[in-house]
Amino acid sequence: MECPTQDAAAIGPSIFAQIDSLWAEAGAAPEYRDAMRLALSPGQPAKSASHPARNGPPFIALPSLCCEAAGGERRHAGDVAAAWGLLYTAAHLLDGVEDGDITDEPGICWRPGPTINVSTGLITCAALALGKLHCSMEGHVAAAVISDFHRTVLRMCAGQHADLTVREPALEACWQIAQAKSGSFFALACRAGARLADDDAARLDLFGEFGCQLGVLIQIGDDLSGIVPAAEERSDLAAGQRWTLPMAYAMSVMPASDREQLRQCLKAATTDVSAEA
Numbered sequence: 001m002e003c004p005t006q007d008a009a010a011i012g013p014s015i016f017a018q019i020d021s022l023w024a025e026a027g028a029a030p031e032y033r034d035a036m037r038l039a040l041s042p043g044q045p046a047k048s049a050s051h052p053a054r055n056g057p058p059f060i061a062l063p064s065l066c067c068e069a070a071g072g073e074r075r076h077a078g079d080v081a082a083a084w085g086l087l088y089t090a091a092h093l094l095d096g097v098e099d100g101d102i103t104d105e106p107g108i109c110w111r112p113g114p115t116i117n118v119s120t121g122l123i124t125c126a127a128l129a130l131g132k133l134h135c136s137m138e139g140h141v142a143a144a145v146i147s148d149f150h151r152t153v154l155r156m157c158a159g160q161h162a163d164l165t166v167r168e169p170a171l172e173a174c175w176q177i178a179q180a181k182s183g184s185f186f187a188l189a190c191r192a193g194a195r196l197a198d199d200d201a202a203r204l205d206l207f208g209e210f211g212c213q214l215g216v217l218i219q220i221g222d223d224l225s226g227i228v229p230a231a232e233e234r235s236d237l238a239a240g241q242r243w244t245l246p247m248a249y250a251m252s253v254m255p256a257s258d259r260e261q262l263r264q265c266l267k268a269a270t271t272d273v274s275a276e277a
Contacts, residue, residue, distance in 0.1 A: 064080075080129075093119045179215075190207040
């Protein structure tokens with residue numbers, strides 16, 4: 001496997017330009033395009049169609065880098081990277097709505113209603129980007145990549161469903177949820193990018209495994225940040241939300257007496273938050 005020769009930071013703006021062209025071709029209203037731009041790059045001005053510093057969501061270059069690592073040209077993965085980045089952002093926004101974590105961003109009020117509507121637009125744009133694959137590559141490759149996207153999104157939704165409905169999952173269940181929610185999506189980015197340059201199943205599995213491990217690590221970091229959030233944010237545990245990996249791990253290794261003490265602390269913290277609300 002050869003290492004990519006280009007800095008990932010140089011790839012994001014070109015992918016974002018492809019996304020913006022999708023909106024223009026679809027005739028999306030300017031105000032709605034601004035909202036989608038802001039969702040993709042929070043905190044950056046949404047006035048220009050191609051701000052030079054705009055890189056899009058984190059890791060958006062991952063499919064392009066994996067395509068190059070597999071022996072292809074990163075430009076061939078532009079539509080795949082655009083679709084993946086759009087879905088990444090939509091999933092992040094919807095997760096925030098489901099967890100009750102929506103906050104105001106500069107320039108637009110991210111209330112649940114507008115957030116869901118922007119997410120729907122991003123998902124639709126991802127489908128438009130995937131539809132362009134039939135014009136840029138062989139039909140069987142495009143069909144395989146598109147099918148991989150759809151199947152992966154279903155796995156992600158199943159993982160999110162488990163995360164939303166099981167309040168105190170065991171540690172093994174938490175690992176499975178992390179792999180379904182985040183691991184499978186990052187595996188898709190690496191596997192789909194590499195698929196544009198290589199059809200060797202064993203090599204593609206290796207790209208997918210790398211992406212899965214990366215996604216799980218990112219999910220662990222996200223869960224840890226929810227335990228000890230920034231000063232202006234509330235802790236997942238204090239807010240009475242479901243167990244995540246750190247909590248499930250603690251409950252799996254602590255003595256019974258300590259587990260009960262932790263439960264009492266969580267109960268007290270949740271009661272205090274409810275009283276303040």
